[in-house]
Amino acid sequence: GAPMKRLTAIGLACLLPACQSTHLLVGPPEKIENFPVMAANLSDCAYRSPQSVRSPYLFKREVRAGHREFVVTGTAASNLPQIELRFVTEGATTIVELRENAAGDHELSHDVWTMVERCSYQVANPSAPPFTLPKTAPLSR
Numbered sequence: 572g573a574p575m576k577r578l579t580a581i582g583l584a585c586l587l588p589a590c591q592s593t594h595l596l597v598g599p600p601e602k603i604e605n606f607p608v609m610a611a612n613l614s615d616c617a618y619r620s621p622q623s624v625r626s627p628y629l630f631k632r633e634v635r636a637g638h639r640e641f642v643v644t645g646t647a648a649s650n651l652p653q654i655e656l657r658f659v660t661e662g663a664t665t666i667v668e669l670r671e672n673a674a675g676d677h678e679l680s681h682d683v684w685t686m687v688e689r690c691s692y693q694v695a696n697p698s699a700p701p702f703t704l705p706k707t708a709p710l711s712r
């Protein structure tokens with residue numbers, strides 16, 4: 572019927588890059604905390620970390636507000652974000668907000684938040700050993 576056609580048109584419109592930043596989760600964050608590291612570094616680490624563990628979620632990182640804000644979303648097969656991390660630059664610190672879908676995966680939220688905390692430590696102490704083995708770990712002689 573007619574509604575289906577309209578849906579297709581909207582779907583096609585969303586292939587344009589400008590449309591990517593729409594699906595943000597709204598409402599107050601489940602968690603919010605300040606970390607004494609740069610938003611770019613922290614968000615990059617938090618975006619790469621979940622990919623090193625087996626997860627049914629697809630993670631995406633987006634730069635917003637002229638590199639002052641970074642958004643990492645974890646999307647399930649439904650294409651709707653299940654989890655969202657916002658990294659907002661506030662001077663030398665980064666405010667991290669975690670939001671989850673109403674039907675959210677609380678275990679995922681917990682794991683992702685733990686990764687953010689570890690990332691913060693790692694970014695602040697670059698010489699600290701990473702918490703995941705790099706894919707190309709050198710073999711010990």
